[in-house]
Amino acid sequence: MPKNVLVVDDSAMMRKIVIKNVREAGFDATFIEASDGKEGLDKFQAGGIDIVLTDWNMPNMDGVTMVKEIRKLDPEKKVPIVMVTTEGSADKVKEAVLAGANNYLAKPFTPERLREKLGKMFA
Numbered sequence: 545m546p547k548n549v550l551v552v553d554d555s556a557m558m559r560k561i562v563i564k565n566v567r568e569a570g571f572d573a574t575f576i577e578a579s580d581g582k583e584g585l586d587k588f589q590a591g592g593i594d595i596v597l598t599d600w601n602m603p604n605m606d607g608v609t610m611v612k613e614i615r616k617l618d619p620e621k622k623v624p625i626v627m628v629t630t631e632g633s634a635d636k637v638k639e640a641v642l643a644g645a646n647n648y649l650a651k652p653f654t655p656e657r658l659r660e661k662l663g664k665m666f667a
């Protein structure tokens with residue numbers, strides 16, 4: 545069964561890159577796209593999402609706020625969330641984890657790094 549992966553990024557190009565890399569890593573996935581945190585939260589609420597990959601800096605609702613909102617709906621953290629972002633400082637990583645993110649992938653990423661971060665989630 546393919547996993548339903550919600551890819552949230554305000555850059556359509558970045559969403560394409562993330563999707564291409566997940567596919568090329570050999571993971572069995574179908575993709576749902578959202579262009580900001582608000583749309584991402586709406587699509588999460590619609591149900592059926594197995595994994596969330598999200599940017600940090602976006603208009604309307606940023607990634608870390610969306611993560612907090614998702615965790616209100618999923619307090620047991622059943623759905624893994626990976627932040628994919630240029631915000632790579634230790635403080636930012638800590639903030640993302642406190643908000644409820646499971647993992648962190650710095651942009652720009654290599655296919656190997658992505659495979660490593662997502663491997664367990666697709667197992």
Ligand SMILES: [Mg+2]
Nearest residue numbers: 554599601602
């Ligand atoms: Mg962005």
